[in-house]
Amino acid sequence: MRRISLLLLAALTFASASAQERYETKRDIAYTDGVGMTTYRAERCKLDVYYPVGQKGTKTLVWFHGGGLEGGEKEIRDELKRAGFAIVAPSYSLFPKGKCPEYIEDAAAAVAWTFKNIEKYGGDAKQIYVAGHSAGGYLTLMLALDKSYLAKYGVDADSVKGYFPVSGQTATHYTIRKERGIDQRLPIVDKYAPLNQARKLDTKLVLITGDRRLEMMARYEENLYLKSILEGVGNKEITIHEMSGFDHGTVLAPACELIKRYMK
DSSP: HHHHHHHHHHHHHHHHHHHTTOEEEEEEEEEEOOOTTHHHHHOOOOEEEEEEEOOSSEEEEEOOSSSSTTSSSOOOOGTTTTSSSEEEEEEEOOOOTTTTTHHHHHHHHHHHHHHHHHGGEEEEEEEEEEETTTTHHHHHHHHHHOOOOHHHOOOOGGSSSSEEEEESSSSHHHHHHHHOOOOOSSSSSTTTGGGGGGOSSEEEEEEEEOOOOTTHHHHHHHHHHHHHHHHTTTTTOEEEEEEOOOOOOTTTHHHHHHHHHOOO
């Protein structure tokens, strides 16, 4: 109960702090036109920018939606609005029209776009954070741990100020297994598994999941294992938050409040 009270207090603090600010949203901005673009990717590779008007040097959160890499649309979540920072919300390729690793590459392109363009919306390129839920959490982890995706765009993954994956898989995502015709319940750890990309970080990574009793199969345990591996390769303590009483879907509300507190 005390945990929830603190989260609600944080929400009220953010709301009162930004009550006088005006926000605008620019929609359907293309974030890549690179080699290999298809009509489908051109349709999907768009983002919305929500930002406080007239502000300079604001922080920015890139938010990747969930949906199992098979569904979902770009979203600016109500829980994250009016918190004093900008939100960049991309869509990305989805299976089966999109194939691995296109959705990871799209995610990298969206973050790279943010570094290049956020100052036009009052943002500070040195204050960019990345987060997402479920499939979006998986994409967040892949960008954080496998530096090659952002490096393609000249962006150092450690120049992102912080990563907040919510209920992300740390083994190879089950949709990638599905694409290969492999039983989705069978865990695989290959180059598309965040676990297989564990490295010494020079940025913040905070792991967030729902209650282990209510989450999707092994979701909490996978994140706990990633925490152990990351600490084993030389990182200081990696924080993991298990949100007691919240399942895979309802974890989003308290997770967003946690993210706002960290960004504060």
